[in-house]
């Protein structure tokens with residue numbers, strides 16, 4: 115039973131037996147992520163103080179300008195996981211291809227791969243709005259002791275062993291699941307310790323918040339347009355409130371606590387939406403489902419989609435179950 119104010123270290127030790135195939139490896143991996151998160155948190159917090167923000171002169175493979183903190187966060191997570199030889203492979207939203215950890219075919223027998231979006235919502239950094247890290251952990255499907263393969267990363271989300279996010283907000287939180295519910299830890303920056311502040315998180319079954327970039331309204335499918343009009347209708351408990359930070363971790367974290375729906379649909383400009391199945395949607399879907407919510411592409415469960423590419427995008431409807439189901443009803447009227 116989670117105890118409030120327990121540290122993350124204590125929590126991991128106490129709950130180690132809950133991890134499937136527990137050998138301590140997954141615990142050590144989550145420990146590495148919490149360490150890297152503290153380093154990134156430190157840098158994010160001083161972003162306004164030093165000349166660290168702004169374009170880094172590189173464009174990532176999605177064609178977006180990278181900012182220095184994206185690069186720093188990417189390197190911090192990759193280096194921490196690499197130095198500790200805790201995984202056999204890493205795939206990052208910021209890298210074209212996956213990384214094979216040296217020695218995974220000889221010296222160490224690690225069985226996990228990590229997929230990571232090191233700093234999501236990074237266009238918000240230079241305006242002092244919350245950003246986040248999202249991670250997802252799978253057991254490799256190729257034999258232990260051989261180099262990792264692309265198939266180790268292209269697994270359906272329901273194979274996830276663990277997933278989590280870190281939100282660098284008014285306080286810094288680490289929220290994660292290993293498939294036994296969701297727990298949230300808040301960083302005490304003075305002590306550098308994470309404390310269990312949100313044990314066994316449950317998303318309300320319905321809510322009054324809808325989060326979508328309505329600026330793209332004219333490009334949305336008719337089902338989404340109709341759902342937005344439904345949210346705005348004066349009837350029963352509506353109209354709902356619109357809240358869109360543009361930083362998915364923050365938008366979903368708020369909806370997890372207050373109840374709500376987050377939608378990033380496809381549009382006539384972006385045929386599969388914007389968000390990446392492997393780095394963004396699968397981990398958030400696993401967390402939200404573990405908290406009792408629902409995540410689909412408007413028609414089918416995100417966690418059942420078999421990925422075909424590392425950087426595949428997918429429409430995303432995620433949040434309170436009854437709200438996602440209502441949005442799906444509108445989508446179903448028009449088909450995909």
Ligand code: AHM
Nearest residue numbers: 233234235236237327360361362363
């Ligand atoms: P990023 O990975 O380049 O930071 O993009 C992902 C972010 C999400 O956090 C957010 O929900 C979305 O992009 C906002 O996009 P838009 O500005 O198109 O609404």
Ligand code: MG
Nearest residue numbers: 231233234235
């Ligand atoms: Mg992202």
